[in-house]
Amino acid sequence: MFRNLGEYLKELERRGELVRVRDEVSAELEITALADAAFKSGGPALLFENVRGRDFPLVIGLYGTPERTARALGVEKLDELAARVQRLLELKPAGGLAGALAMLPKLGELKGLFPKKVRRAPVQEVVLTGEAVDLGRLPVQTCWPADGGPFVTLPQVITRDPETGEYNVGMYRMQVFGPRTTAMHWQLYKTGRKHFEKARALGRRLEVAVALGGDPVLGYAATAPLPELPGLYEYHLAGFLRGRPVELVKAKTVDLWVPAEAEFVLEGYVDPTEPFVTEGPFGDHTGFYTPPSPYPRFHLTALTHRRDAVYPSTIVGPPPMExxxxxxxxxxxxxxxxxxxxxxxxxxxxxxxxxxxxxxxxxxxxxxxxxxxxxxxxxxxxxxxxxxxxxxxxxxxxxxxxxxxxxxxxxxxxxxxxxxxxxxxxxxxxxxxxxxxxxxxxxxxxxxxxxxxGGPAPKPGRPGPVPHPDVVAQHAWPGVLAVAVEKTRPGQVRELARALAADPAVRLLLVADAEISVKDPDALMWWVLANLDPARDAWVEAGRALVLDGTRKLPEEGARPWPEVARLDEATLERTRPLARELGLEG
Structure with a gap:
């Protein structure tokens, strides 16, 4: 495994999976354009050494391919991860001395499980507090044209339960509002939100630390759906995966332990007595913009970092992304x-x-x-x-x-x-x-x-061509018909489904908007499922055809305000196209 982000970047460069971008590039939209092209093509990680108006380089694409993600987690293929966990679950003594001795070799799987506390750390080579803290120095990206502002997208947000003292590390996006203020996107079901609500009930501030970088396994661990078990949190998982403990150091201004080998740590607090701040819009992992919503405000009390720190980032949006x-x-x-x-x-x-x-x-x-x-x-x-x-x-x-x-x-x-x-x-x-x-x-x-x-279903046939005026494109597979329509009125898809279900070969009818290629299964399924509420948009027509209405819903159909897709504007694409070609990211 890798001690820190720098070691990982050296390994990627050695393998030809990292490209250094020395041209000046803006953190506003331009990095997104180049990174999106890299993700869609299975291209390399990109290290932007000259981000306009910022003091630090930015790296993106640390997990940009399945192979790269596997390597970041210490295996050659992602399928090997299940085998590692399976061996851990088999740690059951068979009984007697012989059983205990037989289990000893397997205990190596637990090596590194428990974090190690240290007194000095590279992430605290530079310590800034008070007015010296300025997030504007960091190359925080504005990812998509309609985003509410720049967002920290690859944070490890560290909190501690105000009642039990249990730690949690989660990845929650953070919109930057000023040199020392961000939003904290704690959704309803997230553990960070639970810690916040407990602090609110107790009438006290919740201390927060946000780590950026370190061994790339730490960033993964912050995303992992770890069960809430006493004494177990995300850096235990990271230690297990890397085979050695995660080194932690005491933060400078908050009572939290943070990764010693991180690139940056943002320290501060959230005050539950303050009004929430309006965060968003944000081009999200769904591929659509999520609307402005109220979230807690994070106040920075310190910013610590390595002298040669590199800011890690990612983007989310229409799949596939990293x-x-x-x-x-x-x-x-x-x-x-x-x-x-x-x-x-x-x-x-x-x-x-x-x-x-x-x-x-x-x-x-x-x-x-x-x-x-x-x-x-x-x-x-x-x-x-x-x-x-x-x-x-x-x-x-x-x-x-x-x-x-x-x-x-x-x-x-x-x-x-x-x-x-x-x-x-x-x-x-x-x-x-x-x-x-x-x-x-x-x-x-x-x-x-x-x-x-009821016994086996008969072999499905392939639906035939559809001569319907509402259908602008169509494609069929055995038992499946996909059609694209120009949506103009409520109830239109219901009417269309009644007509198309007359073909007995149709077992599954997928309906999308005209902008989506129904011949591309991945794009088709993304669009249909993203726009689907099965309670409203799925039904069995004529007793034999399952219909999935994946079109945009109109207000008359009981929909909430429908969002737009997160897409770059043509001016940004035109501006970055020469560099993308130079980097081999497009034809």
Whole structure:
């Protein structure tokens, strides 16, 4: 593993996976344009050495490919992470001296689990307090044209439970409002928010430290859906993955321990008695802008950093982005734990097009009737899986690639019997539900059916061409028809579905807006699922066709204000195009 970010960058450069950008580039939109091109093409990490008007270089793309993410986490392939965790779960003494001795070699898996406290740290080579603190020196990005301002996008936000003293490290975006003030995007279900609410109830400030950089495994750990267990927090996971302890040093102005090998640490507090600040809009991981919303205000009391600090950053937006590979890492790490609770799970996958919470595929070992629904329901009750909107279950096809698994499920799907609708919590950032954080749920049981379930479904045919005036583009796969429409009126998709369901070959009808290519499965599924509330937008038409209405919803259809897609303006793209070509990021 890597002691710090500098070691990791040297390794990336040695492998030809890091490009130094010496041209002057703006942190406002221009870095986004170049990074987005790199992510979409599987290109290198980018180290911007000359960010206009800022005092530090910026690196982006630390997790920009599956292979790079795996390397950051100490393995060659992400699939190896599940095997490491499986070995940890097998640490069970068999009994007697022989059993204890047999277990000793496995205890090496726990090496590094517990953080180590140190007295001196590179991150405190420079210590700034009071008026000397100025976030304007850092190359904090304004990522998308309609963003409310610059956002810190790769922070490790460290807090401690005011009652129990338990630590938490989470990745919560932070909009910069001034030299010593940001918003703190603590959503309802996040542990940081729970700490804040406890501090509010106790009538006291909540101290906060924000680490930037360090061993790249620390950044991953801040995103991991770790269960809340006494004495266990994200830097324990990081130590386990890296095989050596995370070194921590006491912060200078707050009573918190922070990563000694970080690049920067922002120290300060949140005061629950203060009015919230309006944060946003922000081009989010959903691919759409999330609207302005009230969040707590973070006040900086100190900024510490290395003398040669590099600011780490990322962007989120229309997939695929590098957060897809962080999600896949969590998927692999927590697969063995999911199998402990639901042992018939062979594997599961969250396709990048589902942006984590919109879509999960799960493959099961099918033994009895109803097992597909049982497994899907169990998954919806596991931790952050509660936010999932659509679960697709197979028994004879792997869950990855995502669209291939969906087609395999459709082979065995009779929607009138094999689909369940429900409701439950969802991501607060999801714009499609009628209410914030509360959405419909959809389970597709695409397992091979037993006699008690009505027996196998007939082999699906391929739907034929659609001569309908509302359809501007179409594409078909066995059992699946995708169409694009120019949405002009409420109820339009319902009318269209009645007409298209007349084709008995249609088992799944996907409806998107005209701007999306229905021939591109990933773009199609991203758009449809992002714009879907199954409680409003999914139904079985004519007793045989499952319809997913993935069009933008109109106010007359009961929708909240519909957001725009996070896209760069043409002026920025034109301005950065020559440099992108020079860097080999586009043709």
């Amino acid at each position: 957060d897809a590979w962080l999600i896949e890492a969590s998927e692999r790490i927590f697969l063995p734990a999911a199998q402990l609770v639901i042992p018939e799970i062979r594997d599961y996958h969250m396709p990048p097009a589902g942006v984590a919470h919109n879509w999960v595929n799960v493959e099961v070992e099918k033994e009895y009737a109803g097992q597909g629904f049982k497994v899907a329901s169990g998954l919806l009750g596991l931790g952050q899986m509660m936010s999932t909107k659509v679960v697709v279950v197979t028994s004879d096809a792997p869950p990855k690639p995502g669209f291939a698994a969906l087609l395999a499920a459709v082979r065995h799907l009779r929607p009138e019997r094999d689909v369940i609708f429900g409701k439950g919590p969802t991501d607060e950032l999801d714009h499609a539900p009628l209410a914030v954080g509360f959405s419909g749920k959809l389970i597709l049981d695409g397992t091979v059916k037993l006699a008690a379930e």
